[in-house]
Amino acid sequence: MQRRDFLALTGLTAGGLLVPSFLGRAIAAEQLLTTLDPALKKRLADEALNAARAAGASYCDVRIGRYLNQFVITREDKVQNVVNTESTGAGIRVIANGAWGFAATNDLSPAGIVKAAQKAAAIAKANAKVQTAPVQLAKAPAYGEVSWRTPIRKNAMEVPIKDKAELLLGVNAAAMAAGADFVNSMLFLVNEQKYFASTDGSYIDQDVHRIWAPMTVTAIDKASGKFRTREGLSAPMGMGFEYLDGDAGQKFTTPNGVVNYGLSYDMREDAVAAAKQAREKLKAPSVKPGKYDLVLDPSHTWLTIHESVGHPLELDRVLGYEANYAGTSFATLDKREQRFQYGSDKVNIFADKTQRGSLGAVGYDDEGVKCKQWDLIKDGKLVDYQAIRDQAHILGKAESDGCCYADSWSSVQFQRMANVSLAPGKQKLSVADLVKDVENGIYIIGDGSFSIDQQRYNAQFGGQLFYEIKDGRITRMLEDVAYQIRTPEFWNACSAIADERDYRMGGSFFDGKGQPGQVSTVSHGSSTARFDGINVINTARSLG
Amino acid sequence: MSIFTEQEARAILDKVIKLSKADECTATLSGAESGNIRFALNNVTTSGSVSNASLGVQVAFGKRVGTASINEFDDASLERVVRRAEDLARLAPENPEFVPAIDKQAYKPSATYSESTAAVTPEFRAQVAADSIQPCRGHGLVAAGFLEDGHGFVAIANSNGNFGYQKTTSFDYTCTVRTEDGRGSGWVGRNLKDAADFRADQDIRTAIRKATDSAEAKALEPGKYTVILEPAAAAGLISFMMNFFDARSADEGRSFLSKKGGGNKLGELVYDPRVNLFADPWHPEAPVLPWDGEGLPRERMPIIEGGKVMNLDYSRFWAKKQGKRAVGSPGNLLMAGGTKSTADLVRGTRKGILVTRTWYIRMVDPQTVLLTGLTRDGTFYIEDGQIKHPVKNFRFNESPVIMLNNIEELGKPVRVAGDESSFVMMIPPMKLRDFTFTSLSDAV
Numbered sequence: 008m009q010r011r012d013f014l015a016l017t018g019l020t021a022g023g024l025l026v027p028s029f030l031g032r033a034i035a036a037e038q039l040l041t042t043l044d045p046a047l048k049k050r051l052a053d054e055a056l057n058a059a060r061a062a063g064a065s066y067c068d069v070r071i072g073r074y075l076n077q078f079v080i081t082r083e084d085k086v087q088n089v090v091n092t093e094s095t096g097a098g099i100r101v102i103a104n105g106a107w108g109f110a111a112t113n114d115l116s117p118a119g120i121v122k123a124a125q126k127a128a129a130i131a132k133a134n135a136k137v138q139t140a141p142v143q144l145a146k147a148p149a150y151g152e153v154s155w156r157t158p159i160r161k162n163a164m165e166v167p168i169k170d171k172a173e174l175l176l177g178v179n180a181a182a183m184a185a186g187a188d189f190v191n192s193m194l195f196l197v198n199e200q201k202y203f204a205s206t207d208g209s210y211i212d213q214d215v216h217r218i219w220a221p222m223t224v225t226a227i228d229k230a231s232g233k234f235r236t237r238e239g240l241s242a243p244m245g246m247g248f249e250y251l252d253g254d255a256g257q258k259f260t261t262p263n264g265v266v267n268y269g270l271s272y273d274m275r276e277d278a279v280a281a282a283k284q285a286r287e288k289l290k291a292p293s294v295k296p297g298k299y300d301l302v303l304d305p306s307h308t309w310l311t312i313h314e315s316v317g318h319p320l321e322l323d324r325v326l327g328y329e330a331n332y333a334g335t336s337f338a339t340l341d342k343r344e345q346r347f348q349y350g351s352d353k354v355n356i357f358a359d360k361t362q363r364g365s366l367g368a369v370g371y372d373d374e375g376v377k378c379k380q381w382d383l384i385k386d387g388k389l390v391d392y393q394a395i396r397d398q399a400h401i402l403g404k405a406e407s408d409g410c411c412y413a414d415s416w417s418s419v420q421f422q423r424m425a426n427v428s429l430a431p432g433k434q435k436l437s438v439a440d441l442v443k444d445v446e447n448g449i450y451i452i453g454d455g456s457f458s459i460d461q462q463r464y465n466a467q468f469g470g471q472l473f474y475e476i477k478d479g480r481i482t483r484m485l486e487d488v489a490y491q492i493r494t495p496e497f498w499n500a501c502s503a504i505a506d507e508r509d510y511r512m513g514g515s516f517f518d519g520k521g522q523p524g525q526v527s528t529v530s531h532g533s534s535t536a537r538f539d540g541i542n543v544i545n546t547a548r549s550l551g
Numbered sequence: 552m553s554i555f556t557e558q559e560a561r562a563i564l565d566k567v568i569k570l571s572k573a574d575e576c577t578a579t580l581s582g583a584e585s586g587n588i589r590f591a592l593n594n595v596t597t598s599g600s601v602s603n604a605s606l607g608v609q610v611a612f613g614k615r616v617g618t619a620s621i622n623e624f625d626d627a628s629l630e631r632v633v634r635r636a637e638d639l640a641r642l643a644p645e646n647p648e649f650v651p652a653i654d655k656q657a658y659k660p661s662a663t664y665s666e667s668t669a670a671v672t673p674e675f676r677a678q679v680a681a682d683s684i685q686p687c688r689g690h691g692l693v694a695a696g697f698l699e700d701g702h703g704f705v706a707i708a709n710s711n712g713n714f715g716y717q718k719t720t721s722f723d724y725t726c727t728v729r730t731e732d733g734r735g736s737g738w739v740g741r742n743l744k745d746a747a748d749f750r751a752d753q754d755i756r757t758a759i760r761k762a763t764d765s766a767e768a769k770a771l772e773p774g775k776y777t778v779i780l781e782p783a784a785a786a787g788l789i790s791f792m793m794n795f796f797d798a799r800s801a802d803e804g805r806s807f808l809s810k811k812g813g814g815n816k817l818g819e820l821v822y823d824p825r826v827n828l829f830a831d832p833w834h835p836e837a838p839v840l841p842w843d844g845e846g847l848p849r850e851r852m853p854i855i856e857g858g859k860v861m862n863l864d865y866s867r868f869w870a871k872k873q874g875k876r877a878v879g880s881p882g883n884l885l886m887a888g889g890t891k892s893t894a895d896l897v898r899g900t901r902k903g904i905l906v907t908r909t910w911y912i913r914m915v916d917p918q919t920v921l922l923t924g925l926t927r928d929g930t931f932y933i934e935d936g937q938i939k940h941p942v943k944n945f946r947f948n949e950s951p952v953i954m955l956n957n958i959e960e961l962g963k964p965v966r967v968a969g970d971e972s973s974f975v976m977m978i979p980p981m982k983l984r985d986f987t988f989t990s991l992s993d994a995v
Binding site: 085086087088089090091107109110111113130134137138139168169172188189225227229230231232233234235236326327328329330331332334335337339417419456457458459460461462463464465467469487489491493522523542544546547548549550551 | 587589591592594595596597598599601603616617618619622639642643644646647648677693695696697699725726727729733803804805807809810811812813821910911912913914915916917918919921923924925927944946948950952953956970989990991992993994995
């Protein structure tokens with residue numbers, strides 16, 4: 008995950024001129040509402056497919072993409088920046104002489120497209136000379152002309168900037184009134200208009216929408232010099248502006264009264280809670296290090312799933328293709344053969360590119376494969392990985408899992424993480440049921456600091472809110488908590504999972520992988536889960 | 552076309568400024584041609600080239616600001632991008648912290664362009680991959696690496712008559728070598744100004760040696776150890792800390808550089824007196840552009856001198872509000888050291904741990920800049936001046952502020968940038984006492 012990019016983005020605020028290049032060029036608001044004509048895209052795509060075939064390609068796919076973003080960035084009573092960006096172009100990938108070649112162009116004239124297709128074929132042929140084994144591409148059906156759209160109720164790009172600014176300034180004012188010293192909030196809105204065509208006979212038009220409304224509330228004790236923050240408890244979602252409606256039916260209140268959110272977010276309400284909790288953090292006692300039973304809210308667990316299950320089960324990492332950057336994986340192929348006991352028998356983890364509201368949900372992936380759900384860990388045992396078309400044969404599969412993605416028309420698509428989620432417990436259990444059996448534990452809400460080694464064994468996680476559990480009761484807030492795990496031991500320590508009534512998703516806009524680096528968006532769902540005897544450290548230090 | 556001469560760039564920027572009907576207009580034109588090659592499992596996996604140019608235009612009507620950009624440069628496109636920026640400015644709310652465009656500046660050029668780096672060809676890249684792979688293939692070793700190079704230009708101008716133009720190049724190579732049995736891993740990285748100085752066939756030996764030497768790692772108990780951090784291992788921690796030298800955050804009471812009761816620690820002794828950290832855009836080994844993202848001229852200046860905080864990063868708004876002079880934000884970090892190499896530091900160590908590289912560094916507590924992360928690709932136990940054996944990787948929880956108060960000795964600075972640091976750095980290997988490892992990792 009590359010939060011550095013996000014920090015760079017928010018650094019735009021102080022009159023910064025340069026729009027980060029990965030976001031594309033900036034455009035006026037009204038242009039966010041237009042779309043490219045699918046008939047035009049099909050004509051262009053056919054030009055590329057024909058040119059690639061003529062240049063000797065045995066396979067070709069074309070992605071014509073228009074990637075739109077809007078950012079509204081505020082602090083306290085100020086709108087710091089409003090930025091619109093657009094990036095449009097085509098990426099063409101071919102197989103020639105058994106090797107991949109890729110070229111991209113922002114010249115969407117027929118001549119420009121043809122030139123890029125020919126360049127991709129030439130690169131493929133050059134790569135073929137040094138390749139030791141030809142690409143084996145799993146078959147994908149010819150879907151003909153099909154389309155898919157994120158099922159949104161309100162297109163965020165249609166909401167006037169004025170309304171968005173007022174929403175955020177209202178949120179900030181509520182936080183300040185509730186005791187915050189500072190508040191930063193923003194809206195990050197995404198629309199990917201993607202057209203895919205391939206020599207397999209698919210023409211796929213997709214309109215993908217995402218929304219994120221992060222905030223940071225800061226409380227300061229000037230006398231002691233101490234400061235604490237509380238991040239918003241929202242999640243980035245594959246939804247429209249309706250996510251910010253604050254439906255009461257999507258609130259999940261913990262046994263000690265903290266409100267979490269599902270498929271709808273009340274940003275103002277959360278800002279008020281954040282301000283109060285940030286102040287409470289200033290006075291909260293520091294944790295005593297040791298072994299604790301951890302009760303983890305889904306607003307926290309998503310990141311642990313992401314790092315310790317989602318990444319190690321990406322097949323390209325397992326095979327060594329990411330060795331120089333993101334790393335490899337402890338979950339080697341022999342472990343799948345042996346049905347490695349990844350977690351306790353309560354742990355069922357599935358990959359999914361179809362889940363409504365999730366960041367990864369699309370109809371078809373970026374190499375024309377219809378998306379699906381599949382098991383990764385069943386009853387605690389490792390059963391599968393995430394693979395795309397040129398990897399499927401390695402696992403003895405006849406088809407791809409449908410998890411190929413490129414972050415731009417100009418980036419080559421490759422295997423990216425699907426939504427990877429922990430299935431709810433089969434037994435009827437509430438969060439209160441999980442807490443009441445804990446003698447000495449900590450209840451963690453929200454995601455915080457995160458770090459994991461390059462083979463995904465040793466990880467450390469923080470959080471936003473920590474509460475002590477003593478003899479089955481949540482007693483008081485704690486601070487300076489982080490827990491350290493070894494992945495298989497952690498998942499084998501899973502002793503209870505709340506049922507489906509508690510199921511919610513968290514996620515990230517910035518999952519990083521590849522060289523040159525690409526980002527991807529992904530959600531992870533779970534119900535509240537309990538892990539016994541986990542090592543907790545105290546993170547307080549003194550600078551003298 | 553993605554690379555413009557100074558004359559061509561000036562002509563485009565002049566047109567843009569003249570087209571604007573706003574109260575003020577600032578424009579940046581940049582372009583680059585870059586190439587890369589990636590390899591893994593002893594094979595080239597991908598290679599490509601990207602050619603692109605972009606024009607960014609920011610205009611203001613009063614305190615309303617709009618930004619737009621485009622990558623076409625005919626007259627109609629230039630007019631379009633200016634009008635778009637103006638449209639967006641009219642839609643934007645007023646920003647009470649708006650600061651007008653900077654005045655005309657006289658930038659002193661820096662040597663950010665290297666002929667040999669600009670001359671890198673696809674054949675050169677293929678040879679780098681071959682030189683990295685060849686000594687591994689057939690020797691029980693597996694190489695995975697990446698080379699990315701580029702050459703381009705940046706030009707800035709505004710309606711106050713300011714103008715700057717400079718050519719740039721970049722060159723960054725990394726390679727991880729693992730033993731086939733997965734028990735050993737080594738790494739080498741080179742971020743260079745001049746590609747002519749690069750010898751993949753020699754550098755790869757470092758990664759190979761670390762991979763083979765790290766294969767029989769023994770477990771040591773986590774705890775506080777004397778460590779020698781190689782420059783690449785220290786760079787991530789120190790550059791991370793430098794992102795928190797913002798004056799406003801310190802004044803607002805939400806930084807490790809905030810003072811109890813209010814104000815900041817400017818001028819105070821925060822580090823060991825041997826810590827000296829400078830910025831200098833004209834440094835011969837680590838040159839950067841002579842202006843920052845807002846066009847403010849950079850200066851040679853101390854950031855930490857004799858352990859004291861000498862400069863914080865003031866935005867133009869905050870500088871004006873606090874009655875300070877705004878200086879261009881540093882683009883490089885130059886940490887002073889001694890003359891010893893990493894090997895010399897090892898020879899002078901009775902007991903300690905040598906760390907090749909640190910990984911997945913994240914903030915745990917901004918109050919103290921407590922960072923966590925892991926060692927990777929070669930961690931070794933030192934006894935009586937000699938490397939005795941490899942040790943399993945550790946997770947650390949350590950603050951660079953504490954670390955730079957626990958200095959035993961600093962070696963000779965070397966250039967580090969790219970993956971290991973968001974700044975171009977000159978950074979020494981450093982011997983530190985009481986470095987905090989909190990757990991073991993089984994990862995290789």
